[in-house]
Amino acid sequence: MQNLLSEGLTLMVFGMGFVFVFLTLLVFTTRGMSALVTKYAPDAAPAAAPKPAAKPAVAPAGNNDELIAVMTAAVHKFRS
Amino acid sequence: MQNLLSEGLTLMVFGMGFVFVFLTLLVFTTRGMSALVTKYAPDAAPAAAPKPAAKPAVAPAGNNDELIAVMTAAVHKFRS
């Protein structure tokens, strides 16, 4: 029984410790990544290029929603 | 062989009987339920409240159809 408690304590110490170590590492690597990306691979051209090249075989939901939003607005205007 | 016929007859009598008993019970409990709901839980407020709270993560098909119907109508009007 004492054993169970010690297992629980160990789990808490190591678990919580590991969570912090992991997320701390994530904070630093994320910052590093952001810095690198901002410096060497800003969005501008590269992000714009692939988009149109992708074949939108099906109109993705997002676009659809946007379209509908635009049209609803237009229709509302039209009605008023 | 006689046996098969008697099995068939039994199945018919009990099956049909059970279907009627079940649906009769359903008639009465449905009426009771409708009476109770109409008396103690009419739609008005309660039904209206939960609806907007539900997060429509995706525009449900129904709404979409409605929208499209509305817009088609608008477009037709617009054209004429």
Added chain:
Amino acid sequence: MQNLLSEGLTLMVFGMGFVFVFLTLLVFTTRGMSALVTKYAPDAAPAAAPKPAAKPAVAPAGNNDELIAVMTAAVHKFRS
């Protein structure tokens, strides 16, 4: 080892031969089918009849796209 090469050769000869035989047959049967269909079952009436009878429980994507296209056009016109 010689065996492997002869297997490969056989596969090539028979494979390629079969592909040609099959597609040649397909060319001729397709032509025959087209001729028969054009003569005995042209589209006109028969194709028109079943369409409306089919219950479009859900607006099929195609129609939807068309509708949206039509509406977008309309909206664009409307704006200008």
Added chain:
Amino acid sequence: MDKLLELWQASGIYNMQFGQLTMIIVGLLLLFLAIRKNFEPLLLVPIGFGGIMANIPEAGLAFSAVENAVHFAQPEVMQAMAKALGLVSTDPHEVLHAYHGASAAAHDAAVNVAQDSGYNNGMLYNFYTVAIASGAAPLLIFMGVGAMTDFGPLLANPKTLFLGAAAQFGIFATVLGAVTLSMLGIMDFSIQDAAAIGIIGGADGPTAIYVASMLAPQLLGAIAVAAYSYMALVPMIQPPIMRALTTEAERKISMVQLRHISKNEKIMFPILLLILVALLLPDAAPLLGMFCFGNLMRECGVVDRLSDTAQNALINIVTIFLGLSVGSKLSADKFLDVQTLGILILGVVAFGIGTACGVMMAKFMNRMEGGNAINPLIGSAGVSAVPMAARVSNKLGLEANPQNFLLMHAMGPNVAGVIGSAVAAGVMIKFVG
């Protein structure tokens, strides 16, 4: 040159059996009916196509690994298979027979032999196992149907449930017909077969497939084809019966406007139905449970995205697999049998009796109540075949009286018929399953 001969001897033309050819033609006929005549195309297109694929010679798409091994019947494989099944003979027919009757352990052993010899399940056999043998596909279709069903008209006029009950007499009369044919020595149906055939009269596809897969899997192909074909023929089968049993005056009866049903009533109804099923007939729980679940998702208003998926993507996916799987049961040795003829005849009789009983019940209810509350034309909608049967009621009503719109009134018995045949299915599974 050997290879050429090999290709030829493995070709479909060389191996085509008469039965397979006939079944391919049957498949083409089903496609014709579905595409040109609009016979329940959502099911009959996949069923017809699956039927053709199942009968492609040598492809073995509808066969299990063991059946494929037995088809090619290599002596050493047959020997190992016979040993696995505890047989002395290595005759392919006997091996196959032993396999179909084997205990689960022997069955596993036979499968192991087939796999070790390089044979695999055909694609359609796998689809059948996952979709139908597990029971999943019909239940998921039923869930989707529940999510598409509006119980409003039924709730507005609950006594139309009696019409849905009466129309189920077609089911049980057909059971009796089937056992009588057996008694007379014309056919050879067991009581399970008879029950599965009777359910055609329920005019409800997934229910028929579910019951047939449990009680008479060998008849599944014929039963499913009959059920969907007759559902498509409802506009031809029902009107003469309806006209014969009603007077012009009866057909002119106008029914009072249905009252508005509150959201809360619609939410409570599937729960109420589920509880009744739980209390009275647990054997109907899978079918009616999934049906109620679908309907609750529809009505509760807080899970619209699940309801939407149940009515669209999910039911469509399941329909494709269900149809192909049913098609896999269209094999010559099971379909090209005098039994199929019996099933087709009994099926149409079932529809006729169900229609007649629904109409008669409506007239009986009018007499009991001493009024004219119900137009007997809506009684025929009790066979289900949603929404075709309700449309037929509406059409005949309009013929008699151009102002008489019965569609909504007929939707009550129409959905009641779905519940009724699911209850009947539960009783049959309970008694003969």
Added chain:
Amino acid sequence: MDKLLELWQASGIYNMQFGQLTMIIVGLLLLFLAIRKNFEPLLLVPIGFGGIMANIPEAGLAFSAVENAVHFAQPEVMQAMAKALGLVSTDPHEVLHAYHGASAAAHDAAVNVAQDSGYNNGMLYNFYTVAIASGAAPLLIFMGVGAMTDFGPLLANPKTLFLGAAAQFGIFATVLGAVTLSMLGIMDFSIQDAAAIGIIGGADGPTAIYVASMLAPQLLGAIAVAAYSYMALVPMIQPPIMRALTTEAERKISMVQLRHISKNEKIMFPILLLILVALLLPDAAPLLGMFCFGNLMRECGVVDRLSDTAQNALINIVTIFLGLSVGSKLSADKFLDVQTLGILILGVVAFGIGTACGVMMAKFMNRMEGGNAINPLIGSAGVSAVPMAARVSNKLGLEANPQNFLLMHAMGPNVAGVIGSAVAAGVMIKFVG
């Protein structure tokens, strides 16, 4: 007359046990909470409905074939089953016990006996096997959640990850609480049970289900119900704790506008996270891997149709099956236990501690940095419960200062909490799995 008796003796009323009745009422209560009170309806409607179906007497929908065979306990079947399991006794309880502890081979043998005797897996049991026991459903949900998650706010302010880390203390404090209850003899939780209960504090449904299915499947029903219920109760549980731990001045703190995050950063983040997981904690790889995969599909911009399906059709289909499967674990013997009470109490404690630690961490970070950069109200969002907890932060912020919109700022710790609890789950699977 025999048949009538048979029908009656097979009915639900005749066989209803007190526990089943209670669980059906629990299921109805869950439906009420989901539909009327909007308690995470997408999950609780299927779970509640599944719970009712699982407790229908005699239907055995949540039972395996062997469990169904043992329920009916025909002497000859019990004899064969005992033999398959290497037992002398044919007592149903002992057979069942032996079956649950059997080796894989003996398990197979018992299944064979059940099938030979005509018993089948219940529908919900099959769903559970495919969806949860395989681990697939929670992982696919996680993929869909990843495809719905915008890491922008987190990337704009990476140090909010610390808030997500701190809030996981609720998980481990609860583990300690559970083992303490065991030590005191009040409950009887193993360390695995304690770990699975603790994960409720992660406020993340699929993670809780995944961990529970691996560490304590017998508690899965209670854990899932507690997790989703408390996630729904976040707007009631968190505010008092948040108010108690912050001053009016702290709640008024305005945070600086988040910087714009480039597309490329968003594409790189899930890849970076995956690599960290691969390097440090392989046991979290399934959960976080699928999460990152979903997010990459969302952000990369070239597979929109896959991302769309992952967020809609696929996650909806999986949710239906996951919910019904969880419901299948709501059996009386497992749920109506003092342990469930313990789980419910420990669960709410876990939420409270997590909330408090998040807020305290925010205050601590302000003190460390000697500034006022972080409004401590966003710390509570670190428990995850996306996006409910972030909305609570926003609401309390607006109460203190009507111009203070914290929603976007709170989304950072909110999604950090998802990562944090998946990491915690990996540690627990590693240590006690």
Added chain:
Amino acid sequence: MDKLLELWQASGIYNMQFGQLTMIIVGLLLLFLAIRKNFEPLLLVPIGFGGIMANIPEAGLAFSAVENAVHFAQPEVMQAMAKALGLVSTDPHEVLHAYHGASAAAHDAAVNVAQDSGYNNGMLYNFYTVAIASGAAPLLIFMGVGAMTDFGPLLANPKTLFLGAAAQFGIFATVLGAVTLSMLGIMDFSIQDAAAIGIIGGADGPTAIYVASMLAPQLLGAIAVAAYSYMALVPMIQPPIMRALTTEAERKISMVQLRHISKNEKIMFPILLLILVALLLPDAAPLLGMFCFGNLMRECGVVDRLSDTAQNALINIVTIFLGLSVGSKLSADKFLDVQTLGILILGVVAFGIGTACGVMMAKFMNRMEGGNAINPLIGSAGVSAVPMAARVSNKLGLEANPQNFLLMHAMGPNVAGVIGSAVAAGVMIKFVG
């Protein structure tokens, strides 16, 4: 402290092997090509991500339960495993080798031992089993492709089928190349391997995966990656070959407007194709059957909701699982091999030969007919790679003559190429399967 060491020794860094690291980099490279260079992203994003996940040390996501047990190689487990497999040695390598070559029964016994010892199949292994080993995923993709294919241009000009036939020479030339490499002792390909590699020249992803999973599963990863990469490289591989083999005058040839194709012809075509397959090459029945089924659903006009689902929700879901499953085969021991280099080289040769043969065939047909009916640029589209190859034809046509729109004309050979390579696949499965 022990626990700390344990965590460290279970971490990815501690266990990372050189091969795994390399394969993770390969996975990242595939993601880069897919996302930045638009190399068939719908497949290469899931394949690349799956490849990374499959190579996470200690996670064992791509391993079966037995492989995971052997990886950890606990002595008592190895002993039991050796006994189950009938081995004397308990050396992990020998156990693994025996497992891979075991009979179905011994295989089951080994799985039982692994499960009893607490090992499970990895997530990706399960996906592979369900999606690819069963053959289902490539066939369902093919169904979806069928539902997206318009055979109109082919029906308007059926003789373009010859172009699709000629381009398949790339497949068989590559087979010969592969066996020659084996003969010369440079590589070690069996005839099955050679056939599976050749199919890369078919420029058709699902066909390549289907054939590879049947004939050479150990090469599946490399073959799939090569097939999709080269399909993406079509705009770079084909133009130089096309320019070299045609004169400026030939490239300027205008083709006559295609005639209108009636709905009925489009409905009949998939049925006709299915019947031809049934009569001549049953081994191509699964692939071409599902393709025709999808196309019939598209054209028949009465099952639009099924066709829509086959083209969207279903194909997207299957693509996700197919991609991850292919990725699970990107293990270092199989991919980082000189064979992969051979596959990559042979693959590009296959594409080149196919392209050249298509163009030459077009020129030959012009000469035979003594006219100028066909612009030889459309011949290259016969390799399939729909619709990329047709676009390439169109682009080169416009370069030579700005009024010369070849896209629709090139769609004929393009879809003919799909049929052609499926037929070639059937022949190979027949002869060496």
